[in-house]
Amino acid sequence: MTTDYQKVEFPYVRSQDQDAREPVDHPVVVVGAGPIGLTAAIDLAQQGVPVVVLDDDNKLSSGSRAICFAKRTLEIWDRLGCGERMVQKGVSWNVGKVYFRDELVYSFNLLPESGYRRPAFINLQQYYCEGYLCEHAQALANLELRWKSKVVGVEGQGDGVALRVETPEGPYRLHADYVIACDGARSPIRGMIGQESIGRSFRDRFLIADVKMQAGFPPERWFWFDPPFHRNQSVLLHRQPDDVWRIDFQLGADADPEEEKKPERVIPRIQALLGRDAQFEIEWVSVYTFSCSRMDKFRQGRILFAGDAAHCVSPFGARGANSGVQDAENLAWKLKLVLARKAPDALLDTYDDERGYAANENIQCSTRATDFITPKNNVSRMFRDATLKLSKDHAFARRLVNSGRLSLPATLHDSPLNTPDCDTFSGEMAPGAPAADGPVMVRGDAGWFLAQIGGDFNGVYFSDGTLSGDIHRSFASLSRGAIPLTAIVVAPKGISLPESPGGTTVVEDSEGLLRQRYDARAGTFYLMRPDQHVCARWRRFDVDATRAALARATCTG
Amino acid sequence: MQTLIVEPNIVRPDDFYEALIDMHRDLTDEQSQMANAALILLLANHVGDLGVLREAIAAARTSVKPT
DSSP, rough: OOTTTTOOBBBOOOOOOGGGGSSEEEEEEEOOOOOHHHHHHHHHTTTTEEEEEEOOBOOSSSOOOOOOEEEHHHHHHHHTHHHHHHHSEEEEEEEEEEETTTEEEEEEHHHOOOOOSSSSSEEOHHHHHHHHHHHHHHHHHTEESSOOEEEEEEEEETTTEEEEEEEEEEEEEEEEEEEEOOOOOTTTHHHTTOOEEEEOOOOEEEEEEEOOOOOOOOOOOEEEOTTTSSTTTTTEEEEEETEEEEEEEEETOOOOHHHHHHHHHHHHHHHHOOOOTOOOOOEEEEEEOEEEEEOOOETTEEEEEEEEGTEOOTTEEEEESHHHHHHHHHHHHHHHHHHHTSSSSSHHHHHHHHHHHHHHHHHHHHHHHHHHHSSOOOHHHHHHHHHHHHHHHHHHHTTTSSSHHHHHOOOOOOOTTTOSSSSSOOOOOOTTTTOOOOEEEETTTTEEEEGGGGGSSEEEOOOOOOOHHHHHOOOOHTSSSSOOOEEEEEEETTTOOOOOOOOOOOETTTTTTTHHHHHHTTTTEEOOOOOSEEEEEEEEEHHHHHHHHHHHHOOOO | OOOOOOOOOOSSSSHHHHHHHTTTTTOOOHHHHHHHHHHHHHHHHOOOOHHHHHHHHHHHHHHHHHH
């Protein structure tokens, strides 16, 4: 039987905590069971930290909402063991097309090279994403989901956070060492502690219509500037699973949101795009505006804000949910180390450093896209139209067209956790970069590099086909450290190294792509964080330098 | 580092100026503005250097609205 994720209701269950005399203490309470809260909770629970998730509702996302999940997000969910289901159900796509008035001006491929496990994007209704995450979460013994549990009071204390929770059976109190607030753009928790998300609001209104139809369009992102069927505005088309198509119409600043939601207003707009005879059913309609904003600090004492609660962007570029999932994974390993007293509390400050940097990048990208799509005056419209006209014949202008700079993970160049390069490297894998994937052979089976790393710190050693006893002993000693480091040996294409006795994983760089992507030579060594980000690299392995970089990456130096 | 050239650099300045004005022949005001925008974009790509472009943008703005 297939689950109708739009109708699922989770039961409210009385918790033992409601009968306790004193507020029960939990290491981590996550507020909000959306994609970000669930990702954070699953990551923590699977790393051994017990988590309670509180949600004021008992249903999954109403409407398809966030639909574009980026390659990095899928890689994170792969690490957590939830990625495959999303990709199986989702519509994978790499190609975007841009139309101006009545013609195609150009198309682009977001993932022009092969050798990655995941596509640039999948489209998947948010209720599926949340449903799959929920089912994964429910199977974890140390993760407790509490529905119809609304946080109505929050108070930071020296050693934690006191929470007041309202349920259908009345209120109760909880105590958490740390709270992760993933309670959305209007974050009640943020309001309760007197914080704000500050930025720029945009006046233009947009209509989302999800329609169900049999259509022959390919799985691509189509964006129209000023099309004949919707003059002077933009339109965006995306394919979702179950023959559902997302159509996003720009309506301008003067549109009446209530009027625009009525079928008699929506249907003619869709017919103008699809033709008068098109057969379709409307699944979901919403009229929205948006703002680009952020909190000054994502860390407020022992409350850590993630996702829309911390920062908001326009939908162009799919940088909302995708950046939130990266927040969650950035936070999970740091919280785990701090709670285990293996790293000082200061490590959590770097969550704000790193994800604040990423938020600024996302806000800048999304603000620029919005300004291009919705020009605010005649001269900006003139330049935009000139750019679009030139883009048909001139490649340079295509780089200026901005229908949304689609979500890429930030490279955390300025992170205090990075050890700056002392050797010369080229390419993308600088300290702070999210690790690139590539095909490998593991124990005789074809697999993927990213599936071999993450969760713990990893050392990735590019071997010439041999592994000296000295290096092997160093790896063994690093694996027994207070913060363990697990080494992976990458053998060159065509050479299969025997599995080393200490259990160090050996992979074969089966297409030579890892060497290319990491600009690696024999002896090159990368230090990777638990969230699969590069934090240091050298041309030759040195155990002391590795220990120092590991200390730096955990604020234990 | 490159800087914006403000000394004479066009080999036949009168020919250039004539061609520039000629570009607008038979165009409406709106078409002219569009052609100017396209010309700026083409030339900006030719220059390429963001520092030089910023200098030119600042000089153009100052010529209209002195700071």
